[in-house]
Amino acid sequence: MTSTDSPSRRGPRPSSSEPTGSFREQLDNLRHLGRLVAQIWRTSRWLTGLSIGLRLVRALQPVVMLYVGKLIIDEVVRLTGQPAAGSDFAQWWASGELTRIAELLTIEFALVIGTDLLNRFTSLVDSILGELHSNTVSIELMQHAARLDLRHFESAEYQDRLERARRQAAGRSGLLAQLLGQAQDMITVVTLAAGLFYYAPWLILLLPLSFVPAIWGETRFNTLSYYISRGRTPERRQLEYIRQIGASAETAKEIKLFGLGAFLVERFRTLAQTIFLENRKLAMDRSIWGALFSSISTLTYYGAYAFIVWRTIAGEFTIGDLAFLSGSFLRLNGLFQKILLGFTQIAGQSLYLDDLFSFFEIQPTILPPEHPKPFPTPIVQGIVFDNVGFRYPDTETWAIRGLSFTLNAHETLALVGENGAGKTTIVKLLTRLYDPDEGRITIDGIDLRDMLIEDIHAHIGVIFQDFIRYSLTAAENIGVGRIEDSTDIPRIEDAAERSLADTVIAKLPQKYDQPLGRLFNKGRDLSGGEWQKIAIGRAYMRDADLIILDEPTAALDAKAEAEVFARFKSLATAKTAVIISHRFSTVRMADRILVLENGKILEAGSHEDLLALGGRYAELFELQAAGYR
Template sequence: MTAASFTAGLRSALRQRFRTLALLPRLLHSFWQTSPALSAAIIVLRLLRAAQPPLVLFIGKLIVDEIILQTASPAPGPTLADWVESGRLSAVAGWLLLEFLLVATANALARIGAFVERVLTERHDNALGVALIQQVASLDLRDIEASSAQDRLQRARTQRFMGNQLLTSLLSQAQDFVSLILFVIGLLSYAPLLIVLLLLALLPTLAGEAHFNAKGYGLNVSVTPERRQMDYIQIVGSVAESAKEMKLFGLGAYLAGRFAELADKVHRGNRDLAARRTLWGSLFGAIASLAYYAAYAVIAWRALKGELGIGDLTFLAGSLLRLNGLFERLILGLTQITSQTQYLDDFFSFMDLRSTMVAPSNPRPFPVPMRQGIVFDKVGFRYPGKGAWALRDLSFSIPVGETLALVGENGAGKTTIVKLLTRLYEPDEGRILVDGIDIRDIDIAELQHQVGAIFQDFVRYHMTAAENIGIGRVGCLSDRPRVIEAAQKSLAHPLIETLPEGYEQMLGRVFARGLDLSGGEWQKIAIARAYFRDAAILILDEPTAALDARAEAEIFERFRNLSEAKTALLISHRFATVRMADRILVLENGAILESGSHEELIALHGRYAELFALQAAGFQ
């Protein structure tokens, strides 16, 4: 490390430190909001503990002074009884009793303080966990799906625990600072210049710690992608869902090797930084130790000259030792706190992200009931970071009560249409209308409240069967008759009745009593969730992919009957399902290639007829 690079690194590190230190009031405020009573109790307990070390050391000086005073006079007798009877032990005994009470009280205060801090930090951690879930739910899908956003989310998820560590560090720093002030007050009358010497000698340690903490944070940020990959590999290699392929394909050794390779890369960076930190830290520590022993030598010389008594020497030597340790702990603690605030910045910067979708200043209500339907008017959309248009100049309508099917090869834009209609994404061009109202003029929550969607990659919630269905509209989660009705519509009710605990059966294998389902069974549960929502717009994206042909035909027939008063959008690769829709759009490269009913498209002898013939040939 050259002097120029060290100086430049120090300046950069200090600028970053002071910027992130501004987050401390926000953190402390969040703790205070969690529990003002517990926060106040912690402050009082820490102040009482801070006063204990200087008082104990000063009482020790008084005990030594009293012993020397008593030994300077003839003994009242050879036995302890003679000393007690003379009353000359009263002062020593009193000081010893007071010191004992201080030490015992400090021990009790430390245990009580640890308990109170543990309760507060646990409650605070739970509150941040809730806030993090709410924050993710409030962001745009494009923000959540981006790789850079996933890196930030990973760091935020990890660093939310940093607040608890930081609180402990701050409290320890504050306690040490109060103790230091009390020691300094006691030493000012003896050797004020020695205090300055100790402080100056620790400045190199401060500079070194600031530099290496900045390097450590930068290293942590740079390896976030590798750590995410390591987490992913661990999950894939350890969950039941991937166990079959793990064994069948013999992936254990391969994944273990990938993990070891990534871990080694992260380890090498940490090891090299730790080695440099150790080398420079040892040098700076030697400078601090030299200053301490220089101060010790000055005090010893003054005692030899008779300027200080034995009690004074005891107090000063102990105070210098404690003061040196306090100075070092405060300086190192300060650099650690400023380093930790950088990690805290990861959490708060993620929590400060806001949706880029502009909420309407005067939102219009969603039209209930819908009378006209949905219109896509020259809609265009590009995924972030991609130059090609996923959709361009797309126009079509879905009248109320119509079931529209979307057909096309992968990447044609089918699921993108669904995401735009539900405002998971925002169009780059054009507009989407519901009964003539631009959906951007409708409150997002109200719009999505009127959409019931089941995607091909639907979530398998490790909850009870009733909860899996009821979360389709969480406000009605406890409405069991409605849950059962939705299950009956999706053909999930007969399945649930066969489960050992019925609707209270825990699904999935993550938790105790959990029972896993087949793909088709899970799909029936997910379709019931869409029915339970009872929304004006129903979207089914590959809704029957895991079902057999008979179950698929029955479910879709029910779907047609149940959605007569609704507007429905259907995406499927199965033409036996698609042909039952009122109208079909054939998409290619984000544009409409063909439009019409099944019979009309077959008569057209175009792409739909070609795809239908190819699929039909597979069953001959």
């Protein structure tokens, strides 16, 4: 499966009243069960094998219990039908008449104790295995998500699919227990049916009358439940979003000042009420039809039970036979329903498995080359955009087209332009988060597509305006810039000094060990400008050949910005750098400036050259300068 959805996956949301998945589609989804079993087997072979072994033993217990119960009843009837062996228990015991019944009771007691212990131990094994599997799936989900392209995370459709997969990551391990339980029940059915068939073969024919209606109803409602849940994924994501921003430290100030509390509560209530009404209707329908089908099952059982009682009265069955047959029929009836209902539930669960495994089937479109070339270190010639064109997926508008320019080695290049001019798109292409649709990008003559993505990222240090504020320690917040050296404290301290973050960290109670953010206990939050210095430290931590700063000083005041870029210029003399900024006090420090408009280069040159040109750059510079006069 490619990263492009098939029509069946991206069609309109089905009505909550009728599922749209065909029976063939549901059968096709059963293929995921094998993948689930393999995944759980990988999680822990010995725990999975132990769970299977325990269920094999448990499968034989019901028929053994029923048969021992039959023998006890027959022995009691025999003893009550003969002369008393004595007037008290001691005389009865001495006569040896109670030996057989004592043995049978001991066996039954051992079976009861053994059944309880087996059930508890099986539950323990399943619980441990389920926890391990949940962790395994979550890890595999994160690993696969890390392999996917940026395009997947900038698409609402893929966000829905990721959300559905994330919901299934923890909670599908119980499906293995259900599958093994099905196998256990089927073995039990075979043993019980053999005994029932021996005494009254035609009773088995009554069983379908008791469970077929219930199977039909369960299948229908499981399918309806899945499609309601799947169809409401966008609304559920909205609910999670509203819940997050409605009770978050990051949004609290603005929500209070703008008085958004009531608005968010009402939006949440409206969305939640819509989902609640759909689920309530489904639950009520399931309950009503379930009661009807249960009545049919009960009626069938008592018809069979009445027949067995009559055959016992007529002398064809013993009292023990009556207990064994009625117990076997009742157990068989329940097991048949449980097995077939289990299959419908498993089929229903396989629909949810499709949400999980179909996400794993999404493949990245930015692929490594068959024969990769190394990233040039150091960069000697420079970076060339050769007639590059690119448009974002599912859009008709070109973000950039026919773009050609050269970034010379050891040069600092500034990109200027209004929002949407293509500045950040250039950065995404340069870091190979996307591949161009037209043209090519080369570094020292080597096409980016001929290099390993990991190699490119290892040699480029990028700080975006919307950098992540990690709820980690101050040292770790800088150390993530080069994760393989995240425990190298001297390197972290050097990066902090270069970005001027060292003065920020010096004020923290625990210095570099201070947890940042307010998400966890004892965390200390920073101002926007302080966070930005921490983030810039990540670029220095990487010590990359190419440094890209996308609006890196937006939260800094003019003085702090000047300090940061003065330090940057002095430290980046041997580096190749790209700067995106709306502040001309920053831009003027660059060796060369590209003025972009609608994805094309409008002007190019140094700050002085562009001012002398008297074009768009000079106009924008004058507008900004006027604001400071």
